[in-house]
Amino acid sequence: MTLPHPGSLxxxxxxxxxxxxxxxxxxxxxxxxxxxxxxAVVLVAVERGTVEASxxxxxxxxxxxxxxxxxxxxxxxxxxxxxVKKGDRVKKGQILLxxxxxxxxxQERLAQDQLNVSLTRVAEVCTLADAAQREAVRAQELRDxxxxxxxxxxxxxxxAAAKQSACASAKGDVEQSKSRIALARAQLERMNLRAPFDxxxxxxxxxxxxxxxxxxxxx
Numbered sequence: 001m002t003l004p005h006p007g008s009l010x011x012x013x014x015x016x017x018x019x020x021x022x023x024x025x026x027x028x029x030x031x032x033x034x035x036x037x038x039x040a041v042v043l044v045a046v047e048r049g050t051v052e053a054s055x056x057x058x059x060x061x062x063x064x065x066x067x068x069x070x071x072x073x074x075x076x077x078x079x080x081x082x083x084v085k086k087g088d089r090v091k092k093g094q095i096l097l098x099x100x101x102x103x104x105x106x107q108e109r110l111a112q113d114q115l116n117v118s119l120t121r122v123a124e125v126c127t128l129a130d131a132a133q134r135e136a137v138r139a140q141e142l143r144d145x146x147x148x149x150x151x152x153x154x155x156x157x158x159x160a161a162a163k164q165s166a167c168a169s170a171k172g173d174v175e176q177s178k179s180r181i182a183l184a185r186a187q188l189e190r191m192n193l194r195a196p197f198d199x200x201x202x203x204x205x206x207x208x209x210x211x212x213x214x215x216x217x218x219x
Contacts, residue, residue: 067197073099075190078211086204090195097206099191108184115177122170129163136160 077099084096139156142148 067199068202069196071096071193071196073097073191073193075099075187076211077101077191079206079208082204082206082208084201084204086201088201090199090201092195092197094195096193096195096201098193101188101191104184104188104191108181108188111177111180111184115174115181118170118173118177122167122174125163125170126167129160129167132156132160132163 079097080100081098082096083094083098084090090096136156136159139148139153143150143153
């Protein structure tokens with residue numbers, strides 16, 4: 001029996017190992033070339049901004065405006081002026097609509113006229129009161145020197161006191177007129193609907209000449 005030569009056996013094993021390595025390299029190359037291409041992704045920097053609409057997605061969730069308000073005037077009346085429309089951007093404090101307020105404007109003008117009259121009366125009455133007070137001081141000095149009687153001094157002091165009271169009353173009328181003006185202006189302000197914060201007008205329910213329903217603003 002003839003045994004295989006050791007050199008030829010080693011040569012066969014070497015060829016087998018080389019073949020396996022080549023097969024592995026080819027398989028790896030094929031896997032690399034046939035791999036799935038990555039999806040293109042666009043990156044956007046996150047910035048602070050105003051949410052103008054809500055976007056819903058069953059997988060990602062829902063995004064809503066963080067501040068919303070259903071608003072209406074706190075007073076009743078007809079819409080006289082509408083300053084915005086749907087989709088407009090507004091600033092905090094901006095007037096959105098105005099109700100009819102001609103009667104309140106007339107009341108404010110009347111209160112202003114009454115204030116002017118009261119101020120004129122104060123200037124007149126209090127000037128006379130100051131003069132009467134000076135006269136009372138002089139009468140007191142004359143009485144101390146014996147030049148006038150006690151009855152004359154008493155009449156002078158009484159007249160001065162009466163005119164001082166009239167001056168105080170006139171000043172009270174001025175304050176009342178100022179209060180009426182403040183009340184009229186407060187009522188006028190209730191006829192305006194203002195934006196409670198910066199935002200976008202989502203919807204308007206009402207037109208010129210209509211009377212919007214009364215609702216308390218909610219945020």
